[in-house]
Amino acid sequence: MADHYEVLGVSRDASEDEIKKAYRRLARQLHPDVNPSEDAAEQFKLVTHAYDVLSDADSRRRYDMGGDEGAGGFGGFGGFGDIFETFFGAGGGGRAARPRSRRERGQDALVRVTLDLGEVVFGVHREIEVDTAVLCETCQGSCCQEGTAPVTCDICQGTGHVRQQVRSLLGNVVTSAPCGSCEGYGTTIPYPCATCNGQGRVRSRRTVGLDIPAGVETGLRLQLPGSGEVGRAGGPNGDLYIEVTVAPHATFSREGDDLLATLEVAMTDAILGTTTTIDGLDGPVDLEVRPGVQAGDVLTIRGRGITPLRGSQRGDLRVGVQVLTPTRLDGKDRALVEDLAKRLKAPSPKLSEFHQGMFSKLRDKFRNG
Incomplete structure (x- = not known):
C-alpha cells in the first residue's frame, strides 16, 4: 500500500493546511472530469483516500502508529451508519448527498x-x-x-461531496465524502x-x-x-x-414577594406606643407602633413589598420590632424605673413556651454577633 504522505507529496510533519493545499492541487490535476485517463482515475482515488486519512486527526494518529487508518467496524467503515452511507449515499434511503449551507445559526x-x-x-x-x-x-x-460571488467548486461540481471507490471485505464499493476543496459547501x-x-x-x-x-x-x-x-x-x-x-441591601431583605426589615424601638416608645415614618424602597411609609409592643413582634404594612414576576398584587412590608433597653441610667432615672417596677408589680423572669421563630432569631443574632 502506498504511503499516504508520499501520495500527497508532503512531509510526515505537514500541517493540516499543507495537507489540504496539496490535496486541492492534485485533485484539480487528476479529477476524472479534468483528466479522463485511467491512470489519473486511479491516482485520484489514492489521493482522495490519503486525504481522508490524513485530514482527520484521529485516523492520522492511528496511521502514524502503524494502525488501521482510522477504520472501525467492518473493513474501514465506522459502523452501520457508514455502511448505509456507503451503499445509499449520505443521508441513507437513496438520497443524494447535498452541499452544506454557509449560512448557520449564530450562537447564544x-x-x-x-x-x-x-x-x-x-x-x-x-x-x-x-x-x-x-x-x-x-x-x-x-x-x-x-x-463578486461564490463560484461552483470545480472538484465536486457543486455537490459538496466526492465519490470514491474503496476496497473492503464486502468488495469494491463507492463511498461519498465531503469535498476537501470546498469543505462540503459546493462553492468556493x-x-x-x-x-x-x-x-x-x-x-x-x-x-x-x-x-x-x-x-x-x-x-x-x-x-x-x-x-x-x-x-x-x-x-x-x-x-x-x-x-x-x-445585590444585598443594607436595610431590607426578601422573603418571596415580602420585604423584611427590623425597627429599633426605645423602651419608652414600646411601653407608650408611637408613630414614625420609615424610608421604604419606594418612598416614605407611615408606621404605628402600638402601646405594649413586644420584642420580636412583627408589624405588617400591606402592599408595600415586591410586585410578583407574574401578577400585580404586591407583597407586604414586614417589620420586626427590636426593643432597645437603656444600658446607662443616672440615679434619678434609675429611681423612676424602680418606682415603675413597683407600681407594675412585674413578675420574676421565667422560661416561656418554646417558640421556634423567636429561637431562630435569637440563634441568628448570636451567630452574627
Whole structure:
C-alpha cells in the first residue's frame, strides 16, 4: 500500500493546511472530469483516500502508529451508519448527498446583570452592552468582495461531496465524502470580503435595551430571542440570555414577594406606643407602633413589598420590632424605673413556651454577633 504522505507529496510533519493545499492541487490535476485517463482515475482515488486519512486527526494518529487508518467496524467503515452511507449515499434511503449551507445559526450569548433590591420592586429598564458577532456591513453576509460571488467548486461540481471507490471485505464499493476543496459547501469564494475575511460577520459591541420585569430574583435568566450572535454568512441570530443577580441591601431583605426589615424601638416608645415614618424602597411609609409592643413582634404594612414576576398584587412590608433597653441610667432615672417596677408589680423572669421563630432569631443574632 502506498504511503499516504508520499501520495500527497508532503512531509510526515505537514500541517493540516499543507495537507489540504496539496490535496486541492492534485485533485484539480487528476479529477476524472479534468483528466479522463485511467491512470489519473486511479491516482485520484489514492489521493482522495490519503486525504481522508490524513485530514482527520484521529485516523492520522492511528496511521502514524502503524494502525488501521482510522477504520472501525467492518473493513474501514465506522459502523452501520457508514455502511448505509456507503451503499445509499449520505443521508441513507437513496438520497443524494447535498452541499452544506454557509449560512448557520449564530450562537447564544449570556450577559450577567446586577440589580439593586429597589429595582426589583417595580422592574427597571437597562441599556446593556453586548460584545457579539454582528452582520458585516461591507458584504452584508455574502462573504464576498463587492461585485463578486461564490463560484461552483470545480472538484465536486457543486455537490459538496466526492465519490470514491474503496476496497473492503464486502468488495469494491463507492463511498461519498465531503469535498476537501470546498469543505462540503459546493462553492468556493475566490475573493473573500476583506472586512470579515469571508465570514459574513464581525465582532462588535452593541447596546441592547432591556426591560427587566418586577419580581426577578438571583439566578433567574431572561431570554431575548434573536438578540444573540449573528450566524456565519449572515445566518439567523442566536438568542441572548440575561442572568440576574440581586445585590444585598443594607436595610431590607426578601422573603418571596415580602420585604423584611427590623425597627429599633426605645423602651419608652414600646411601653407608650408611637408613630414614625420609615424610608421604604419606594418612598416614605407611615408606621404605628402600638402601646405594649413586644420584642420580636412583627408589624405588617400591606402592599408595600415586591410586585410578583407574574401578577400585580404586591407583597407586604414586614417589620420586626427590636426593643432597645437603656444600658446607662443616672440615679434619678434609675429611681423612676424602680418606682415603675413597683407600681407594675412585674413578675420574676421565667422560661416561656418554646417558640421556634423567636429561637431562630435569637440563634441568628448570636451567630452574627
